[in-house]
Amino acid sequence: MITCIIIEDAKLARESLCRLIEANFSSDLCIVGIGETLSEGIELINSKKPDLVFLDIELPDENGLHLFEYFEQMTFEVIFTTSNENYAVNAIKYSAIDYLLKPIGIMDMRAALIRYQKQDQREPSSQKVKEMLETMKMGKPFGEKIALPTDDGFQVIRVDEILYCLTMDNQTNVYTIHNENFKVTHSLKALEELLPVDSFFRIHKTILLNLNYVKSFSKKDGGIVTLENGQRFDVDSQKQDEFSNVFLKRPRIIPNLGKGDLSSN
Numbered sequence: 001m002i003t004c005i006i007i008e009d010a011k012l013a014r015e016s017l018c019r020l021i022e023a024n025f026s027s028d029l030c031i032v033g034i035g036e037t038l039s040e041g042i043e044l045i046n047s048k049k050p051d052l053v054f055l056d057i058e059l060p061d062e063n064g065l066h067l068f069e070y071f072e073q074m075t076f077e078v079i080f081t082t083s084n085e086n087y088a089v090n091a092i093k094y095s096a097i098d099y100l101l102k103p104i105g106i107m108d109m110r111a112a113l114i115r116y117q118k119q120d121q122r123e124p125s126s127q128k129v130k131e132m133l134e135t136m137k138m139g140k141p142f143g144e145k146i147a148l149p150t151d152d153g154f155q156v157i158r159v160d161e162i163l164y165c166l167t168m169d170n171q172t173n174v175y176t177i178h179n180e181n182f183k184v185t186h187s188l189k190a191l192e193e194l195l196p197v198d199s200f201f202r203i204h205k206t207i208l209l210n211l212n213y214v215k216s217f218s219k220k221d222g223g224i225v226t227l228e229n230g231q232r233f234d235v236d237s238q239k240q241d242e243f244s245n246v247f248l249k250r251p252r253i254i255p256n257l258g259k260g261d262l263s264s265n
Helices: 011-024 038-048 064-070 087-094 106-117 125-138 188-194 240-249
Strands: 002-007 029-035 052-056 077-082 099-101 145-150 153-158 162-168 171-176 181-184 200-204 207-210 214-218 224-227 232-234
Touching (some): 002 011, 002 038, 038 064, 077 106, 162 188, 188 207, 200 232, 200 240
Parallel strands (some): 002 029
Antiparallel strands (some): 145 153, 224 232
């Protein structure tokens, strides 16, 4: 049984999460404490020693991210909960730290628990949080590299090295300019929301392209886009005009790649 604490100031969100756990996950989770402020949460963590903390980011006394400043060593894992897509959430996304968007659904909670149960196979979230907070303090951009969750952990990759993302047979793979690919647990929609909109475009329900590596586009034969490495993909007929407009109106800067960096697949 996983013992957990909820730190949430909004009454409706707090009650909703409690009902969700009690109605659907009582065999996996046991709520041992509920706090409305960060200070209350810290007291509960020290007294109850939970395995897992559901932590709201926006709290009335302090930002939830400050929790980690009160613990030299974390003996618990954290799943952030939030209703806002703000800078902190983007930082959490890029660092592959688990979070849930409110209102939290059954499927999202189930996926989060599965990831938690695999936690011993990957880097502890405490280390990722520490690195994320240091990055935020130094004002570094999160768009240079991104950590994408995989079945057994996460993969860190430069955003400008992603060639395209492809969903097939209920599996999403990320393909790189180095002729490599790996499976991620994110859906293509989640990747589309995570990657910068000025560089990535979803040309089809199954394909998300890095526009920096597009060589040409032709509406002949139904609409074909060709990448720098010669790969060709169909562009959905309903997206062809938007694709052309987005591509032609943006500055097209191709990274200075070494020989063999963009070989044909």
